[in-house]
Amino acid sequence: GGPPPFSPDDFIDIYVEDDRVFVVLDQRFERPPRLTAPEAAALWASAQLLRPAARTALASAQEKLFAAVPESAREPFERLAERGGSEAAPMDELLEPLSRAAREGREVEFDYLAAGRDKSERRTVRPYAAYLHRGHWYLAGFCLVRQDDRLFRVDRIRSLLLTERTFRERKEVRAETGARSGVSARIRFSPTAAPWVRERFAEQAKALPDGGVEVELQGATRDWIVSYVLSFGGEAKVVEPAFLRDAVGETARRIVAAIG
Template sequence: MSARLSARVRDALNLIAFVRQRGGRAHVRDIKQELGLAAARVRELIETATMAGRAPFGPDDLIDAYIERDWVHVDIALDFGRPIRLSRSEALALAIAMRALMGGGDLGHAAARALDKLRAAMSAGARDAVDAAETRVAFEGDDAGIAGRVARLRDAQRRCRAVDIEYYTASRDAMTRRRVRPYALIQHLGQWYLVGRDSLRRDVRMFKVERIKSVAVTDEAFDVPSGFKVERYRRSGKLLVGRVDEARVRFTGRAARVVREEWPPDSVEDAADGAVVGRLHFAALEGVADWLLAHGGDAEVLEPPELREAVARRARQALALYGDGA
């Protein structure tokens, strides 16, 4: 089958399914909006549809399709399913969810690929609606994607170039513009943080990347102070509030791959069977327990005992929702 004929058959099947979903009657305006098909194309597809059916291809076995006063009518006796199609609201919700997951690592890359496939499957009208919505929610969401912002910040850090950022401060509910010299990028419990000298505060500060609306790399060069060490900053507890404890966790499977790729090398030790043992710092016992539990059987707490018990307790609570907890 030629590419042209294949496209015609595909469009005809989509048209039939679309009209049948609406009770066998749909206006050409709605068809154009949802499927991106002009009226002339719809008439061509109607001709194709009327030649389709099932054996022995008698009058009652063919698809009955016609246009009357800009309304497309389809009547078919077969049990004719249609390809899965998302409504605009469903596509929008899924697209925003994919943006939220684009934070780097395996999950971020998978989300980016899934979003590309989703957009390719959308009609032109649906893509426009999603683009408009992403622009409106870029403040809270992810206009270019967290992964893209991380990539630009990493490039600026590597080349020792200052960046101009728009940053949202939750405590003041305000957006500010500032120039930052990026000294380091840190990933902590699934979140990215920028550490650098803030021109506004004239001091080294930490910024949550998901709150950065835009990043512009400048030509301003700088040198990282000799006394600044990223691991010293990570271990200083500035990422955490209150008492800081250390845990050792054995990761396997996909979690092991992510930890090996994303965590600082000196906090990861190779173990048997492709597993790794990672060291992490935490302040909220229950919070880190929830995060570890999300990895399922791919994360086993080795120490401290209180964190191991917290994970077990969370697991028992989850099981209790679906049975007797046994």
């Protein structure tokens, strides 16, 4: 989609004809956009939220963006990689087979360390979907051990085995079913970003007198909130808690100092 305050249909026209999907790009896409260093850092930080899906086209685009940045300005990108992608490495080898198992309807087995437990347990699961929700990757599926639908944090999965056993039962999964663990934050968006935020959060976006909006996020991680706010390139700020507001400011100052 387009950047705030534009919606996707401002830049992309999509229509279906004879069971084929056609995409018509805006003429402004005929030439690659020229980004300033802060814009590139904000774009890269947003993509970093999806870093565990390392075999996707997004990862390739992220690598190209990094390669186009002058060496003298790469330090903030590397810092964001360490902070925003701290969970990425152990999940790189998990998400691809989990997503494939969900697509192909194949059971998986893995050791799972539940929150508050000091010992992992072997689980057999019929996966529905793997998705990113507020800074964490989750696997939704039917657990044959518990005989119930369950939600699993992917970073707590070990010794994954993709079996040849298949199943037919499928269920649509929404990200809102994600766990509520994490921190809460109140974020204020400028009038420029407000249309996009209202489209994304609907009734959760509280209108402000100046035309901006505020949204309260619950169950998010610290690093996710920092990357999310920075991705708006100055059009968003943390109102509370103070430690998250300070974290966003500190990260932004490091980026500016590094790129000069």
